[in-house]
Amino acid sequence: MAPPWRIPEVLRRSENGPLCMEKDFDTKILFPKIKELIKEYDIKFDGETIIPSDNSLADDLWKAGLELYLHTGTLCLETSRRIMFTEEEIKEALISFPEKIVVGSGTERREVYHRDIEDRRRPFCVFSPSLPFSEELFAIVEMAYALEPLADGVGAGVLDELWGEKVRSKAPTDVAGAGAHALMIREAVRRVGRPNIYLADVQTALSDTAQISVSNPEWGVRTTDGRMVGTISELKIDWGGLNRMVNFHKCGYIIMSLFGPMVGGYAGGVEGTAIVSVATHLQGLMVNQGHLDTFFPFDINQLNNTSRNLLWMISLVYQALARNSPFLSMSNGIGAAGPCTEMVLLEAATHGLVSTVSGANLWEFFAARNKYKDRTTPVEARMACEVGRAAAKAGLKRDETNELAKKLLKEYEGKIKDAPLGKKFQECYDIKRVVPTKEYTELYNNVKKKIIDLGVPVLI
16 A cells, blocks of 8 residues: 655645635635636536547546646645645656555455446445434444445444434544444444455544544454545545544554535536546545545535436546546445335436446445435445446446436436435334345335346346
């Protein structure tokens, strides 16, 4: 694993970089430059294409994203200083980036590697709930995710309460909740026979103090697991993020950079957000000091990324990364519909298909706009990863995948605004046996048959 890029210099620049207020950063530096770059590089969504096949467009997006990051840098919120880098420094970091990262251990040891466009190697798949769950459900949910055979790693739900008290950021319950989370998820994966599987994050810990408190491989997070350093949209970070980054590197952890650029925010539409997405990956390299990336762009109004324009953006961003960088990035799907609905399974299939063929690894799948307690299950992630791995195995090309994605999209895009909320985890699973209900199993098989009839490959 390559050493981090000069951590002392990152911290120094967070204190001594160019002074800039947040409002000025957004309105005078970021937004005008994005508008300029859209025009200069002619980045444009045609309203129809889902998976573009124009390599020059992907390369232009990379150039635009690099130029944006060189122009803006990363704003440190506490100091109002911009952490800036030269093009030579970024190139040095890109050159020294590892070709692959090893996660997990023993029989659960996995390699995460950079994927190319139309890569026939299977994508690395993290199955993750990432929603609040009650203390009574938490371990059961994590067991359900670890029981999925296609899961190379397991992301975490959020422990919503502990001892009958709400877990609150920066309160003592935050540290207590983080410790309980680490112990419960480790016990959950051990109970289902996967004690060494890659655990992607302790999401219960909202503060840097709580995250650092579980940096103990003996009982907490192991060095073969992942630790998350998030960005603040767009192209910002705070001391909490920097504290995590420093601690995680000192402890030898695998760091994941987490970023969710917002379509409809200061980046504008999908064209501007695509440029910001490339720039944010560069921030993940230079400031967050990440080894892996978790990328979850979303529409600021609909809170999903399975619409036509978002899928185009995801595809183009990953093509730009595949052709111009060594990044190990995971595409995080967010559906509008809830569990145990046909729509959410179609959304998951489309996201997994588009992401995989465009060069992404997978982090799947958030249902019900990722905002309702208990409303996500491993079944949605299973659909996304089954389709993604089947697409890679079949060697699908961009043009044919574009047509398949259009067929899938027609089945649900008219329902996105009023998507069905679906059912809660405990209504979709037999809690004692930790398996999907007969209803959800039959629905899954029916949707699977439907997309096979549309020509979409699925693992059988």
